Amino acid sequence: MIMVLDLFTIVAVSLGLVLFLAGVVGLLRLPDPLSRLHALTKADNLGLGLVILGLLAQVDWPFGALKLIALWVLVVVSGSVAGQLLASTQHDLLDTAPARVPDQSADRSQSQR
Amino acid sequence: MNAAIDLGLFADLVIAVSVAGLALWLVLTRERFRAVVGFMVYGLFVALAWMRLGAPDVALTEAAIGGGLVGLLLLGASARVPPEPAATTRRWPLHLTAALLSAVVAAGLAAAVLALPEPAPSLAGTVADALPATKVDNPVTAVLMAFRAVDTLFETVVLVLALIAFWSLVPDRAWRERPAWLPSPRPAPALVLLARLLPPLGVLVAVHLFWIGTSQPGGKFQAGALLAALWALTMIAGLTRPPAADRRLPRLLAVIGPAVFFAIGLAGIWLAGDFLAYPTGLEKPLILVIEAVLMISVAVALGLILAGLPPAAAALSTQDHQGGAGAPREPRS
Amino acid sequence: MIQATLYGLVGAVLVGFGLYGLIVGASALRKLIAFNVLGSGVFLTFGVIARRGAGAGFSGDPVPQALVITGLVVAFAATALAVGLMVRLAEVSGRGDVDDEGTAAAKPSAAPAAPDLPSSADRQVARPQP
Numbered sequence: 001m002i003m004v005l006d007l008f009t010i011v012a013v014s015l016g017l018v019l020f021l022a023g024v025v026g027l028l029r030l031p032d033p034l035s036r037l038h039a040l041t042k043a044d045n046l047g048l049g050l051v052i053l054g055l056l057a058q059v060d061w062p063f064g065a066l067k068l069i070a071l072w073v074l075v076v077v078s079g080s081v082a083g084q085l086l087a088s089t090q091h092d093l094l095d096t097a098p099a100r101v102p103d104q105s106a107d108r109s110q111s112q113r
Numbered sequence: 114m115n116a117a118i119d120l121g122l123f124a125d126l127v128i129a130v131s132v133a134g135l136a137l138w139l140v141l142t143r144e145r146f147r148a149v150v151g152f153m154v155y156g157l158f159v160a161l162a163w164m165r166l167g168a169p170d171v172a173l174t175e176a177a178i179g180g181g182l183v184g185l186l187l188l189g190a191s192a193r194v195p196p197e198p199a200a201t202t203r204r205w206p207l208h209l210t211a212a213l214l215s216a217v218v219a220a221g222l223a224a225a226v227l228a229l230p231e232p233a234p235s236l237a238g239t240v241a242d243a244l245p246a247t248k249v250d251n252p253v254t255a256v257l258m259a260f261r262a263v264d265t266l267f268e269t270v271v272l273v274l275a276l277i278a279f280w281s282l283v284p285d286r287a288w289r290e291r292p293a294w295l296p297s298p299r300p301a302p303a304l305v306l307l308a309r310l311l312p313p314l315g316v317l318v319a320v321h322l323f324w325i326g327t328s329q330p331g332g333k334f335q336a337g338a339l340l341a342a343l344w345a346l347t348m349i350a351g352l353t354r355p356p357a358a359d360r361r362l363p364r365l366l367a368v369i370g371p372a373v374f375f376a377i378g379l380a381g382i383w384l385a386g387d388f389l390a391y392p393t394g395l396e397k398p399l400i401l402v403i404e405a406v407l408m409i410s411v412a413v414a415l416g417l418i419l420a421g422l423p424p425a426a427a428a429l430s431t432q433d434h435q436g437g438a439g440a441p442r443e444p445r446s
Numbered sequence: 447m448i449q450a451t452l453y454g455l456v457g458a459v460l461v462g463f464g465l466y467g468l469i470v471g472a473s474a475l476r477k478l479i480a481f482n483v484l485g486s487g488v489f490l491t492f493g494v495i496a497r498r499g500a501g502a503g504f505s506g507d508p509v510p511q512a513l514v515i516t517g518l519v520v521a522f523a524a525t526a527l528a529v530g531l532m533v534r535l536a537e538v539s540g541r542g543d544v545d546d547e548g549t550a551a552a553k554p555s556a557a558p559a560a561p562d563l564p565s566s567a568d569r570q571v572a573r574p575q576p
Contacts, residue, residue: 077310084303125449129456136460136483140467145475152479159486166453166493167505174515175486178522183482190475190529194536197473197543204470211469219462226454226494235499236509252508253515261512268516275523282530294533334515411519418526425537 005057012054019047033090037083044079048072125165132158145196149187156180169330170253173322177338178415185345185419189294248397250328257332258400262389266378269371269407272414276367279418280358287423292355294421295348308350315343323408327397333404337411344416355420363417370410374403447498454494460487474532474543478525485521489514 019042026039052072056065135155142148156179163172240252240260247259257265297304319336326332347353356363377399378389385392391399464487467480492510499507536542 074314078307081303081307085301088301088303122448122452125452129452133456133459133463136463136487139483140463140471140476140480145473148476148479152482155483155486159490162453162456162490163493165449166490166497167500168493168496168511168514171489171493171511171514171518174518175489178518179482179486183522183525186526186529187475187479190478190532193533194473194475194542195540197476208470211466214469215462215466218465219458222458222461222491223455226451226458226491229454229495229498233495233498235501235507237499237501237504237507240508241502241504252504253511256508256512257515261509264513264516268519271520272523275527278527279530282534334519415522418523422530422533425534 009054009057012050012057016047016050016054019043019050023047034087037086037090041079041083045076048075121165128158128162128165132162145191149184149191152187153180153184156184168253170251170332170335173330173335174338177335177342181342182338182415182419185342189421193294246396247391247400249400251326251330251332253330254326254332254400254404258403259391259396262374262378265407266371266374266389269374269410272411273367273371276414276417279422283358283422284425287425289357289359290423291357292421293424295345295355295419296351297349300350305350305352308346308352312343312347315339319343319408319412323404326404327400333408334411337408338415340408340412341415341419344412345419348416348420356417357423363413366413367410367417370407373406377403450494450497453490453497457487457490457494460484460490463487474528478528478532481528482521482525485517489517492517 023040023043026042027036030036030039049072052068055068059065059068132155135151135158139148139151139155142151157176160172160176160180163169163175237252240256243260244250244252244255247255249255249258300308319339322331322339323333323336324331326336344353348355381390381392382388384390461484464480464482464484468477468484471477471480492514493506496506496508496510496514499510501507532542535544
């Protein structure tokens with residue numbers, strides 16, 4: 001029984017680490033801040049979620065588990081707000097850049113359908 | 114069992130290399146903003162190192178104060194201080210001498226670490242023997258509040274003195290203005306939402322941290338730092354306004370912690386025979402009362418320091434608006 | 447134990463890096479960051495001594511740990527005072543560091559020269575106010 005729990009922890013945490021690795025690769029390799037933010041949110045939400053899921057098998061129910069889940073919810077909430085703020089700053093920076101004409105004509109033809 | 118020790122050592126190696134590498138990068142990197150953000154990451158890594166060293170109370174304090182609050186201060190400073198001028202000459206002799214000096218100091222310290230006496234002298238046994246008398250189970254809290262209570266008293270006084278010194282930097286004309294470091298001009302709705310959601314939950318967590326500090330890692334410094342950070346969040350989002358330096362309530366709250374601590378210490382002379390001695394039977398209630406009041410004082414003092422200073426330019430404009438040096442100041446709203 | 451020695455060496459290295467950064471830092475803010483790195487190295491060495499003193503059921507000697515907690519709060523207070531001084535210097539003189547007058551790029555940003563330094567006019571105004 002203990003072995004199964006340990007195995008579950010190892011598998012879940014390893015999967016979470018894979019997602020974190022994907023997030024770091026995205027941070028280093030993707031071209032602009034908005035796409036990097038997209039990669040990081042995968043690491044933050046699902047990666048941390050898998051790590052916490054794996055750790056749930058190691059703590060005492062119910063309060064330890066509730067604390068871990070509360071931790072994940074807090075990170076998700078504050079991470080999404082931080083992502084929102086970063087993205088809107090980036091969006092403001094992009095707004096001041098000159099408009100790209102081909103995208104505008106594509107949007108107009110879409111809305112006419 | 115061996116595998117567990119090897120894995121632990123591997124984790125320690127990774128953390129040690131990360132901390133050292135990050136510190137070197139912090140010192141050498143060119144961009145100031147990167148250094149400030151990197152410093153916050155560095156604080157979290159050092160908190161990890163503290164966990165590995167078996168010091169969870171210190172890890173909590175380092176993550177909250179050393180990483181978070183100092184990082185917030187440095188972020189504000191990096192936005193308000195003009196960028197450093199480009200280095201005109203590469204001062205190679207200075208860099209080389211500094212590197213040599215630092216290497217000598219580091220080598221000396223490393224030699225001292227390698228030559229530490231074996232078996233290690235320790236006060237853990239003495240603390241464990243005296244711990245039941247204090248009725249608290251967390252040894253660090255017992256050391257902070259009972260065995261070395263004078264240190265804690267002086268430290269909270271130092272925090273108040275630092276607040277006074279910080280406020281002494283406010284120019285005379287701006288004494289009644291509100292500090293301007295934290296409020297953002299157009300707070301994003303997401304930030305306002307976070308500042309509405311997080312503080313109630315955060316206050317719960319802070320009270321929990323303070324309450325279990327007597328038996329588990331935690332305590333008033335960590336709880337106070339968390340409360341100060343929540344207050345700073347509400348000030349950034351514009352939900353509360355930072356108090357000016359002449360308001361009485363923040364001053365009272367910042368001072369009440371050391372004052373109550375000192376009063377209980379004085380009362381200990383009559384009731385228990387020595388300064389800061391607790392009468393038998395009243396240890397835990399007194400420690401809890403002192404910790405509660407100190408938590409509020411630490412939170413208020415840290416929050417007031419984070420709130421910053423009033424801007425000098427605004428003070429100049431209100432002075433001109435009132436028609437000169439002799440006009441009476443308008444009453445504060 | 448090996449773990450304690452490893453972190454002790456890291457503490458020594460951090461002290462070295464912090465000292466180097468403190469001497470050659472490009473501005474007062476960078477020197478302040480290096481000063482904090484130096485401080486964390488010293489605290490880490492304290493933590494190593496605490497770790498080596500583990501015993502009687504504790505994972506570390508609690509007395510050095512309590513001293514480090516005190517030290518962290520005091521270091522925050524010192525950093526806050528340094529930041530206040532830096533920001534006020536920038537507001538009054540437009541410089542980022544006291545040594546910047548030798549280099550050309552810094553120029554006063556907002557206020558004219560020394561608007562907040564006490565002058566005789568201020569002293570005459572200050573008296574009627576309680």
